[in-house]
Amino acid sequence: MKNFSIAKRQIEDISVLDISGELDAHTASQLENSLKNLIDEQSYRIIVNCSRLEYIASAGLGVFMAYIEDVRSLGGDIKLTNMTDRVYNVFDLLGFPTLYDILDDEKEAVNGF
Amino acid sequence: MSSTSPLSTEERQSRFELRTLLETSRLLIESQDPDFVLNNLLLITMGKLLVPKGMIMIHKPGDEAYFVSKSKGRGWLAEDDEIIADFDQDILDTSVLTGEKYASVFETLGIEKESTIFNLKTSNHHLGFLCLGPKGTKQPLTNHETEFIESLAIISSVAIANSRMFQELRYINRRLDRKVHDLNTLLELSKDFNMMVDRDEIARVFKFAMLGQMLIRTFFFALDVDGEKTIVSISGVTEEPDDIQLEKLFELEDVTHVDGSEECHFLTDNNIELVIGLRFQNEKIAVVGVGPRATKEGYGKEEVNFLQSLGNLALLTIQKTLLLEERIEKHRMEEELSLAKTIQEGLLPNPIPTIKGFDIAAINVSSRQVGGDYFDILKLPDNGNLIAIADVTGKGVPASLLMANLQSMLHALAPIDVTLEDASSRINDIIHENTPADKFITFFWGKLSTDGNLFKYVNAGHNPPMLFRKGTTEPELLEKGGVILGAMPSLMPYESDEVELKSGDLLVCFTDGVTEAMNPDQTEEYEEHRLIECIKKHIDKSSEEIIDEIIRDINRFSDNIQYDDITMIVLRKD
Numbered sequence A: 001m002k003n004f005s006i007a008k009r010q011i012e013d014i015s016v017l018d019i020s021g022e023l024d025a026h027t028a029s030q031l032e033n034s035l036k037n038l039i040d041e042q043s044y045r046i047i048v049n050c051s052r053l054e055y056i057a058s059a060g061l062g063v064f065m066a067y068i069e070d071v072r073s074l075g076g077d078i079k080l081t082n083m084t085d086r087v088y089n090v091f092d093l094l095g096f097p098t099l100y101d102i103l104d105d106e107k108e109a110v111n112g113f
Numbered sequence B: 001m002s003s004t005s006p007l008s009t010e011e012r013q014s015r016f017e018l019r020t021l022l023e024t025s026r027l028l029i030e031s032q033d034p035d036f037v038l039n040n041l042l043l044i045t046m047g048k049l050l051v052p053k054g055m056i057m058i059h060k061p062g063d064e065a066y067f068v069s070k071s072k073g074r075g076w077l078a079e080d081d082e083i084i085a086d087f088d089q090d091i092l093d094t095s096v097l098t099g100e101k102y103a104s105v106f107e108t109l110g111i112e113k114e115s116t117i118f119n120l121k122t123s124n125h126h127l128g129f130l131c132l133g134p135k136g137t138k139q140p141l142t143n144h145e146t147e148f149i150e151s152l153a154i155i156s157s158v159a160i161a162n163s164r165m166f167q168e169l170r171y172i173n174r175r176l177d178r179k180v181h182d183l184n185t186l187l188e189l190s191k192d193f194n195m196m197v198d199r200d201e202i203a204r205v206f207k208f209a210m211l212g213q214m215l216i217r218t219f220f221f222a223l224d225v226d227g228e229k230t231i232v233s234i235s236g237v238t239e240e241p242d243d244i245q246l247e248k249l250f251e252l253e254d255v256t257h258v259d260g261s262e263e264c265h266f267l268t269d270n271n272i273e274l275v276i277g278l279r280f281q282n283e284k285i286a287v288v289g290v291g292p293r294a295t296k297e298g299y300g301k302e303e304v305n306f307l308q309s310l311g312n313l314a315l316l317t318i319q320k321t322l323l324l325e326e327r328i329e330k331h332r333m334e335e336e337l338s339l340a341k342t343i344q345e346g347l348l349p350n351p352i353p354t355i356k357g358f359d360i361a362a363i364n365v366s367s368r369q370v371g372g373d374y375f376d377i378l379k380l381p382d383n384g385n386l387i388a389i390a391d392v393t394g395k396g397v398p399a400s401l402l403m404a405n406l407q408s409m410l411h412a413l414a415p416i417d418v419t420l421e422d423a424s425s426r427i428n429d430i431i432h433e434n435t436p437a438d439k440f441i442t443f444f445w446g447k448l449s450t451d452g453n454l455f456k457y458v459n460a461g462h463n464p465p466m467l468f469r470k471g472t473t474e475p476e477l478l479e480k481g482g483v484i485l486g487a488m489p490s491l492m493p494y495e496s497d498e499v500e501l502k503s504g505d506l507l508v509c510f511t512d513g514v515t516e517a518m519n520p521d522q523t524e525e526y527e528e529h530r531l532i533e534c535i536k537k538h539i540d541k542s543s544e545e546i547i548d549e550i551i552r553d554i555n556r557f558s559d560n561i562q563y564d565d566i567t568m569i570v571l572r573k574d
Helices: A028-040 A058-073 A085-094 A106-112 B009-030 B034-049 B089-093 B103-109 B143-194 B199-214 B243-251 B265-269 B301-347 B396-413 B420-434 B527-537 B543-558
Strands: A004-011 A014-023 A045-056 A077-081 B054-059 B065-072 B082-084 B096-098 B116-121 B126-132 B219-225 B228-235 B255-257 B274-280 B283-290 B358-365 B373-379 B385-392 B441-448 B454-460 B466-468 B497-500 B506-510 B566-573
Touching: A004 A028, A014 A028, A028 A058, A028 B199, A045 A058, A045 A085, A045 A106, A058 A077, A058 A085, A058 B143, A058 B199, A077 A106, A085 B143, B009 B034, B009 B143, B034 B054, B034 B065, B034 B126, B034 B143, B065 B126, B089 B116, B096 B143, B103 B116, B116 B143, B126 B143, B143 B199, B143 B301, B199 B219, B199 B228, B199 B283, B199 B301, B219 B243, B219 B301, B228 B243, B243 B265, B243 B283, B274 B301, B283 B301, B301 B396, B358 B373, B358 B543, B373 B396, B373 B566, B385 B396, B385 B506, B385 B566, B396 B420, B396 B441, B420 B441, B420 B454, B466 B527, B506 B527, B506 B543, B527 B543, B543 B566
Parallel strands: A014 A045, A045 A077
Antiparallel strands: A004 A014, B054 B065, B054 B126, B065 B082, B096 B116, B116 B126, B219 B228, B219 B283, B255 B274, B274 B283, B358 B566, B373 B385, B385 B441, B441 B454, B454 B497, B466 B506, B506 B566
C-alpha cells in the first residue's frame, strides 16, 4: 500500500479530514470511503485539509468531483485548504479553483460555512 | 546649490515632461497587464491635457470591429461597447488624426471633431485608438502636447503588444502544462492498471480519473463480455440504462456528440454530452459516456482523443483480466480432467486378475483424457468369472460418466444370482431411462464357468468377439444377444449362447477403436480382416504378445494417429 492516510477531526459541526501522502489511483478509494461515510452520517460540512498532501493524480481529484455536487445539493460543501503549490498546480491546471473553494487557511474555510 | 542658474519655464516644463515620460514608460513597460497600461495611458493623458473626456478603443483582431476598453467622461461610447468599423490603411498608418482632416473617422467613432485621435500601433500592428476630447479651455493641442501624447501612445502600444505576447506565451505554456499532465495521467494509469486484476477496481479508477481530468460528475462505462452488456461503473446519473437503452448505446457511432437525434432517453435524461465506443480486435466491446464539463468547455478533438486513450487503456486491462481468468479456468478444468482420468483408470481392473487355467491380457488406451471404453474381469460368488467389454457412444466427459455408471451397475449385479439375460434387460432399462436418447452402449459380457470349460455370453450390439478354435483358421463370432443398451426399453428379452472352451482356444474381445482405426489419409479403416490376419500370424504367442502385435499393427496402419479409445481382452485356455 502506498503512503496515504486520512485522519478525521471535528470543529463543531464541521468535519475536517486531514489527508497526507499521495492521493492517486490506488488510494483514491480510501478518500471515497471517508467522504461516503461523512455523507451517510449526514455531516455535509466538510473541510479537507491538504497541508500534508504531497501529490494528487487526476483520479484523486475525480473523487472530489464525484461527491462535491451531492454534498452541495444537501446544503453543505467540501472546501479544500492549505494546499502546497505543487498540489495546487494540478487543481489549477484542470480548472478546479474557478468552480470550487480552495482556501489558503483552514480558519477561512471554517468561517466560510 | 545657489550657483545653478534658474531654468526657464519652458525648460522646466520640458524636464517635467521628460520625467513623466520616463516614469510612465517604466511603469507601463514593466506591467504585464494591458488593462493597467490602458487605464494609465488614458488617465495620464487626460490629466496632462486637462480634457474631461477620453476613450480607448481596441481593434478586435480578425474582425472589422473595435470595442471600448476604457471610457471616461460623458457622451461617448461606454466601456465594453462595440462598433463595426473598417478604416483605410493610410488612416491606420497615421499617428495623429485631427477632426479637420479625418472627419469621417470622428463620425464613425461618435466623437466631436474638436477632439484628437492618437493611433495605438507598433511598427507592424494596429492596436486601436486613444481618443481625447477637446480641452476644457477649448484651445487646440500645441505641437508640443501632441508630441508628448504621441510618445506616450507609442510606449503604451509597445507595452500592450508585449503584455499580449506575454499572455499568449502564458496561455501556450498552460496548454503545454495541461498536455504534459494529460500524458502523465495516461502514463501513471497505465502503470497503475498493470498492477490491478480486479475489474471493479479498474473500472472505478477509470471513472475517477475521468471525473478529475475532465471535471465532470456524470459518467458511465458499459462493457460487453461475450454478448452480455452491463454497466461496470457509473456516476451522477439518476437511473441506470435498461437493456434496451444499453443496446442502443452500443449501436451509436464510435464518437457521438449527443444532440438528441440518438433517440436514447438515457442520454438526454442524464445530460450525457459525448459517447465513445471502444473496440478490441475491431469489435465494439465498451462504451463510455460523459456529462457536461464543470468548466463549460465542451469536448474538442483533444478531449475525445484523451478519452479514447484512457478508455482503451482501461479496456485492455480489463481484457487482460478476462484472459487471465480464462486461463485459470482452463487450468482448473485440466486439473479436474486429469483427476477424472485417475478415477476412471481406477474403475478398470488393475492389475488384470488371473484366472486359473487361462492366459489373460487386456489393454485400454484412451484417445483423450477420459474415454468411454470399459472392460472388466470379475470373480463371481460361485468362483466362476465374469468378463465384460463395452463402448459408450461419444467421447470425453459425458461418455466417461456413462461408463462409470455401467461399471457400478455391473459390480452391483455381479454378486447377485441373476441370469445374464435378465441382468442385461435390467441394465438396458436403467440406461434407457436415465440417459438422453442419443447415448448408447455396445456391450458384451460372458460368464466363464467355475471349471473354465463353458462360456455363456450375451452380446448387446457390441463388435462380435472372435473365438479362434485351436487348429482352425477362421474365428467363430460371438453374436447372440439383443439390441444395443439404452436405445429402447427391453421389449424382447436378451438371448444368450454358450460355447465350450477347449485347450488352446483363443478369445479376442475388442472395441471399435481397433477395427475403425483410420489410415493417415482417412480413406480406409483397419477392419476385421486385418485384425484376423494379425492374430493368425501371431496365434502361437502369449495373450500379452498378441495384444502388443495388434497394437503395433494398428499404429503402423494409422501412422500412430489414434482417433478413438482402443480396448481389448485376449484370453487363451491353457
